[in-house]
Amino acid sequence: MWRTRSKILFTVGFGIPVLVLIQMFMYAMYKIFGWDIRLNVLWLCNHWMSRMGWMSIGHFLLMLVVLTFAGTGWLLSRRIIQTRAAITKLRSMEIRAWSTELNARYQHLKKPRFLVVDKSSPVAFTIGLWRPCIVLSTGLLSMLDPEEEKAVVYHEVHHLWHRDPLKTTLLSVFAVMMPYIPVLKHTSQQYRIVREILADNEAIERTGNxxxxxxxxxxLLKACSPSGERREMIIQSSFADTSVNVRISRLLNPELDVTLRLPRYAILISATVFLLLSILFVWSIG
Structure with missing residues (x-):
């Protein structure tokens, strides 16, 4: 059930922006190179709508295309730079002997990459867009017993195997750059919750309880300071994130089915905007 929800949320959160970007690309190619691309979603409307003109619509759409592509590229580049900077900083704090020990201990798990950092506060997350690694702090490892350590490792390994930092980053970037499609923000938030629940399920299945x-x-929650430093959740999948209340409820009552709220108004607005944009692109091309 949760795997199905995850696939649906990612398909919606990734598929809608891709369709919009394809429409924008087709429009940009027509305007710049004069390409006669007849694969537009509403091409059949082109013939009768093009007769009405409205040159100002073309200028608006061109500006929207430029801002969306430029903004998406800039934001993705910024996230990549942030991730690299964070990993570089973490590497400087690494205790290699401890990292090597963990890599050897859990090498049966498709050889996950562990990075143990010298930090007194408890930290556990998976970071990295292309080659993710699991970051654990000495403070966390010192406070966990063997059973708890395994559970945290299995949780983070699930994020690593499924490249969750990359997927959540893409969804969050699209949500930011396309605020006129509000369902994307909801999808990004719900996808993060579902991925955490699936990671918990991985840990429960492997530990047996x-x-x-x-x-x-x-x-981890008890040890974390409320005024502690805030990490960029967009570039990592953290063990203790904003979905913690939902996760605790499920752990206390495994039979509990968490209902994901369906944002009807957001879906309606998003569908209307997507349809309107498609019509305007066809209109302007005509």
């Missing part, structure tokens, strides 16, 4: 992941989560 929910005690390890539950106690580790509670220890």
């Amino acid at each position: 929910a005690a390890g992941i539950g106690s580790a989560l509670l220890k």
Whole structure:
């Protein structure tokens, strides 16, 4: 069930922006090179709508295309730079002997990449867009017992195997750059929650019970300072993130089915905007 929800959310959050970008690309190629591309979603409307003119619509659409492509490229580049800078900083804090030990201990898990950093506060997250690695702090490893450590590792390994930092980054970038399609913001938030629940399920399945992941989560929350530094959740998948209340509820009651709220107004607005943009692109091309 949760895997299906994850696939649906990612398909919606990634598929809609891709369709919009394709429409924008086709429009830009027509305006710049005069390409006669007849694959537009509403090409059949072109013949009768083009007769009405409205040159100002063309200028508006061209500006929207430029801003969307330029903004998406800039934001993705910024996230990549942030990720590289964060990894470089973490590398400077690494305790290699401990990292090597963990890599050897869990080498049966498709050889995940561990990075143990010298930090007293508890930290556990997966970071990296292209080659993700699991970051654990000495403070966290010192406070966990073997069962809890395994649960945290299995949780983060799930994020690493499924490249969750990259996927959540893409969805968040699209949500930011296309605010006129509000369902994307909702999809990005819900996708993050679903991925955390699936990672918890991975830990429960491999350890055989929910005690390890539950106690580790509670220890981490108790040790974290409310005024602690805020990390960029857009470039990492953290063990203790904003979906923690939902996760604790499920761990206490595994039979509990978390209902994901359907944003009807956001869906209606998004569908209307998508349809309107498609019509305007066809209109302007004509």
